[in-house]
Amino acid sequence: MTEHGKTPVTVLGLGAMGTALVEALLAAGHPVTAWNRTASRAEGVAAKGASVASTVSEALAANKTVIACLLDYDSVHEVLDPVASGLEGRQLINLTNGTPGQAREMSAWAEELGAEYLDGGIMAVPPMIGTPGAFIFYSGSGTVFGQARTALDTFGGVNYLGADPGLAPLHDIALLSGMYGNFIGVIQAFALVGSAGVKAREFAPLLRGWMDAMSGFLERTAELIDDGDYERGVVSNIGMQAAAFPNLAKAAEEQGISAELLAPLQPLMDKRVAAGHGAEDLVGVIELLKK
Ligand code: FVH
CATH class of the missing domain: 1.10.1040.10 (N-(1-d-carboxylethyl)-l-norvaline Dehydrogenase; domain 2)
Incomplete structure (x- = not known):
């Protein structure tokens, strides 16, 4: 947390949705470190004030709160598996679309690595992020949800469904x-x-x-x-x-x-x-x- 009460956040994935999430965080004053497989896609958010990490390890090391918004769960594993030890002590918030089973599997995997896990299901298209029409289902670690709440509130409404990480994707x-x-x-x-x-x-x-x-x-x-x-x-x-x-x-x-x-x-x-x-x-x- 910064002295102004803002949560520094790492965002993995700068597709249409990841970019919208970063922009909402920056607009609300949260420091953001962003990483994307295709580095050129980070130029827009860099111009708006995000720090750009050149590797996933660097992005994980930058902040305790880590948001993943990638194409699917396979791509999340593809990105995180090679640097899995870097998840220790991190709070992983996965906003990638998936199934209840995938969320439960990823939660167990993250916990084994010493990370806390919160899953999210985004009910909005990118231009809606940061507007009252957007809302996101969350489930999984209540601690992560509570500690990241000011950052998560920048995306839109929240609906925390409980400890089972499968409930948000369900x-x-x-x-x-x-x-x-x-x-x-x-x-x-x-x-x-x-x-x-x-x-x-x-x-x-x-x-x-x-x-x-x-x-x-x-x-x-x-x-x-x-x-x-x-x-x-x-x-x-x-x-x-x-x-x-x-x-x-x-x-x-x-x-x-x-x-x-x-x-x-x-x-x-x-x-x-x-x-x-x-x-x-x-x-x-x-x-x-x-x-
Ligand atoms: N956009 C929407 O309307 C919906 C709204 C509801 C939620 N969904 C879900 O959000 C996830 C991300 O969606 P997106 O809109 O950002 O998708 P893209 O613009 O296609 O960006 C995909 C990002 O994923 C990266 N990526 C894909 N495969 C890999 C991989 N194997 N390794 C590393 N990164 C990967 C891709 O990177 P790059 O192609 O730029 O290098 C983008 O960052 C998604 O689950 C939606 O279902 C969106």
Whole structure:
């Protein structure tokens, strides 16, 4: 900690996200030492006041708080494995996208080397970093979270989920799953109307209105899941939906559009109906996802 209460931080990785993190730290007055495999990518943050380390060892030696934001967990290992002893006494905060299993493995690995470990899942795109719209899930060492908090607050909102390092990536991936599910529907919808010459710009307000209306059912759906009661208050049962759903594929085919993005849902709906659950809400298919 500097005399001004700022935390000196090392950042490994100066891709789009790592650069945004460094810029947020610098803007808030935290001293930053940065390292990137491709050295030329450090020029921008150097001009803004970051110290640039020429080796990973030098970057690790510079500060106790070390943030990694690299492409994936393999690249984190590729960067840190050769200099692993340099992690002793460090607080490693890994903001690289990964799975719960990868986070738990990395946490155990870091702890064996004498480092404390905090995992993070960034719920923002780079331009959002440092704005109120950004937030990051954290889990793992509560000590690291507490001690690095002033630095972490510069990125956006924080949500600490507890000691299990897998919880941050679990929540991150769950939100991304929801997002990609939406993207699938949005891409399909634009492709379908586009096949009839409807401009995406023209259709976008209709799609947004519809998706906003449907998202209003989210909390009710959550209640059905938590209560394990998929029939309560059902207004559009899965039996009816399974009968109408093939029209999505048929319409696409008529228009010369592939329906492959939507295809996986039909067999799950049919299976649920065939098993006697036709009066339930669509969300009952969640039972078929449990292995
Ligand atoms: N950008 C986004 O919208 C998302 C938002 C949510 C969080 N993700 C995750 O953040 C991690 C970093 O993403 P990024 O946007 O910074 O990604 P890139 O701009 O592609 O930069 C990748 C950096 O990783 C370095 N790198 C890759 N492989 C290696 C390796 N084998 N050894 C050392 N470094 C490696 C790369 O270095 P260089 O190519 O410049 O030399 C960049 O620094 C990521 O997990 C997202 O899922 C971003």
